[in-house]
């Protein structure tokens with residue numbers, strides 16, 4: 001089969017489109033024919049060798065995919081050939097690599113049913129983005145109906161997922177983006193208020209929007225830029241969920257003390273198995289009833305993984321970038 005291989009850590013040019021042997025399902029494992037692959041920022045960090053996950057070389061990057069079951073190993077009773085599934089990187093072996101290929105082998109419990117009303121490209125947009133949004137908003141920040149949430153970086157894959165999950169809970173949401181079409185997308189996906197994070201002073205509007213209280217919850221996609229300001233605008237007893245950060249930031253802890261703020265940082269691979277099962281049960285219900293509807297911004301052939309890695313790091317996010325084998 002064809003797959004993207006990395007023989008050395010480095011910039012996007014290290015992604016090579018090659019022939020590799022087809023995977024064979026061992027006991028407890030499943031192989032799927034991949035129809036779509038989700039591209040996540042984390043795969044660029046792993047590719048560059050700057051992430052805590054540092055696979056042995058050479059390796060095939062990628063976590064999220066969707067397709068149909070081709071074969072099952074001994075002892076697998078949860079899946080059968082032909083089933084539509086999506087892959088969800090979970091705790092445990094081989095969950096965060098091997099995604100960028102025509103076939104994908106995983107432990108059986110790393111494949112979840114893909115409802116008939118959800119396309120394969122959308123299926124490839126679920127594992128990391130929706131898993132992260134649900135984990136951060138519901139499990140880490142304990143969102144409750146009636147609260148106000150700011151998604152700081154709402155136009156991307158995690159941000160749009162968070163907006164959709166929040167709509168189901170009845171939160172009032174404020175979403176930021178940095179391009180005209182990103183702002184439109186954020187409004188379309190349930191944000192009551194949209195703010196452009198490229199404009200100086202854009203967070204001044206948050207006080208007016210929230211009647212002077214500030215958001216109860218802030219989901220932060222770029223903490224190294226925004227954390228200090230998030231602490232300044234958050235409501236008393238507010239929770240700031242740190243999802244993304246690309247560097248260091250200076251903060252004044254006194255700001256957090258004065259308002260009893262909780263600053264909760266999370267990384268999806270740390271999610272305990274029981275919590276992960278709860279996440280995917282909830283996501284499955286939302287996908288089936290249509291309240292969760294992943295946004296696909298761009299589809300590229302698998303052979304163009306280099307361009308996909310450039311694109312996922314460019315400003316002007318619009319939902320999810322997907323590779324198609």
Ligand code: NAP
Pocket residue numbers: 040041042128129132152153154155156157158159176177178179182197221222225226242243244245266267268269312313314315316317318319320
């Ligand atoms: P994405 O689709 O590329 O979206 C990136 C988002 O960040 C866009 O909405 C972008 O907005 C926004 N952004 C850019 N500049 C910003 C600023 N100054 N302030 C606030 N937001 C800004 O990426 P993603 O998949 O949604 O992931 C978002 C971040 O979370 C990434 O850093 C990723 O590595 C991280 N992440 C972490 C976990 C975890 O387990 N902790 C899991 C998944 C993702 P514009 O492009 O419109 O400017």
